[in-house]
Amino acid sequence: MSINLDQALQTFIVEAHELLQVMEQSLLQLETEPADQGAIGAIFRAAHTIKGSAGLFGLTPVVGFTHIVEDVLDRLRDGSVAVDATLIAVLLKCGDHMLELINVVASRGETLPPAALEREAALREALSRYQAPTHLPETVPQSIQTVDAGAGTSAELLWHISLRFGVEVFRNGMDPLSFLRYLETLGQITQVTTLTETIPALDSWDPESCYLGFEIDLRSTAGHATLNEVFDFVRDDCEVSIEAIHEASDRAVSVASEWDAQAEQGPLTASVQRLPAASEPKTRDGNYVRVNADKLDELINLVGELVIASAGASLLARSCHNDPLQEATSTVSGLVEEILDGALHLRMVPIGDTFNRFRRVVRDISQELGKDIELTISGAETEMDKTVVEKIGDPLMHLLRNAMDHGIESADARRAAGKAGKGHLSLNAYHDSGSIVIEIADDGNGLNRERILEKAQERGLVASGAVLSDQEIYNLIFEPGFSTAEAVTNLSGRGVGMDVVKRNITLLRGTVDLDSRPGQGTVVRIRLPLTLAIINGFLVGIDTSTYVIPLDMVQECIELDVHQRQSSRDQGYLDLRGEVLPLVDLREHFSHEGSAGRRQNVVVVRYAEHKAGLVVDDLLGEFQTVIKPLGKLFGALRGISGSTILGSGAVALILDIPALLNQIVQLEARTAQAPYSPTVVAR
């Protein structure tokens, strides 16, 4: 049972996090559209569900605070409180506090630190302004009772609770006894009758179905609402009726239940009415299955092995010259490919959730900075690997803060420059040649080219007198310890960050670059691979070795004839329809021994704006490539991003095209200082 509750608690924590996010998003929507009843409803339901579930686990600090929030939200819902900016600001902070409460109280089982308690007191104070002056739900029935009973000292009521559990209660992981146990903490259980009459005859009885019912007399100071909340968790699966009875005075009963009728529309209807709200997340769960991410990874790993195995089978089938067999294996390969696509798709999530989280960040920071900034989001439905989505959040946050802090000027400066007072920030995501591109654009002042160059020379990052393109200068800000901000604010400008951003993105096998126009703004472009596990590869052969080039980066293949070979080897580049195409001889690059084959081919690859030709011996065609990371031993190896196993069982190395192209660019930069060499890198 304790195991059951632990699991339920974990579910509660996860759900509470989701609900709080829903609440935050709805609040932000409410800020732009104050009349949106749907958003108000969503916020109320989120708070209500959290309070109800927290009550079941006895998380009193969460219940206490959420109750007040819910109270205000209820008044917001019936229109007795109007939506305004201050209220939304307060409610957003309340959401933060609830998150902290859940993290501290529910996850770690600790009590709040004094600083958080102080915050809570301030929030309670702020909320109380929106509460009805006499609306004190849990104390009112008690005071009535006190007056009626004339006892004066005791505010205890005797409650009668009738419980009938549904057949699915056990299977849903609930234990009826835990509700009794919880009730015991609320007061004194004076009498319990366990009802077993509804248990069917032996031949139709299923030991895992629940047929239990209880009649409970409870003496407690808790109000009707509190008792009702105990059963929020099983509301769908059980019938509850809670009534107040009192031995001394019948009038107290009628008054108390009349008051309950006002507050809750009667105990029975309350449970019926609340049903839709409680079942809403249930139906949502019906469409989704929560799967442990590890299981998913395991599946994808297996599918990867399946791809390798099926490639091996096809290879064998082809060597057998058995037509039916070949046909069968090709059907299998087709299916395996579909499974692979499906499996990879399971891991894909839209980036929108991450983007939407930034609305709040932008709102808060723009207020803090006293700038008026609007965030536009597009391409939120663009899907990418879950791992990538999770890891890209921090770098994006940093870039956004930077753009707001340094990029966008204050409203006065903007007007002086002839721009609108309101700054614009946009987040955009789209697919491009097998990668995902995320753009963060602002319409601020742009980067100061001279200052960056000056600073770079000061720090010795650039030799004085070196000629750099604008692009190269702008990208200098990704160097470690580089910051040009005049003022160090608490947001950014301390010279840590941009290099960390770059490192995090590089870890995801992505790249980042930056474009800026003075006075018009800056665009940061992050390029990330679609998936981390499996790619479409293009096989090329040198000698007996096989290499894999990610197919998305291959543009075309051309044959290198004999006299072209001579000239291209001397010059290091090729005339590709009037374009200069730098060549890399992979045979030389990877120090293969032996002489080149009679015929050679050039594979033209492109990454971002760089293009180059790779000289290889053979073109071996497409191949579904399962990336196996190289061991730590090869960590320092450049130009190779991983390995894969071919159908034949041989190992092929996967070329790291971005790194290779970078090497060429750097090599070029070095030779560029020699006067005779022309610009080789095609842009």
Add this chain to the structure above:
Amino acid sequence: MPITIETRDDSTCVSIDGELTIYTVAELAGALLPQMGGAPRLLLDLSQVTEMDGAGLQLLAVIQREADSGGTALSVTGQSVAVTQALELCRKAGS
């Protein structure tokens, strides 16, 4: 197997070792219920029960009901703390 069933003379001794919960009730019910009615006396030893929940409670209630209707004399020879607590919670004295 968390349940041992011995038949001595005219009585069946059943002892349950481990959980008496939703995780085990199906297995326990399957092993135990067919034994009912076979002997005039059923001795139930619950002293080794480590955990008990509502599903376990329900199983005990069914055993009791079947014993009553089948004319089997049911007696509990021992109960662990977990069983005592659960029974106390629903005010069902050891039956």
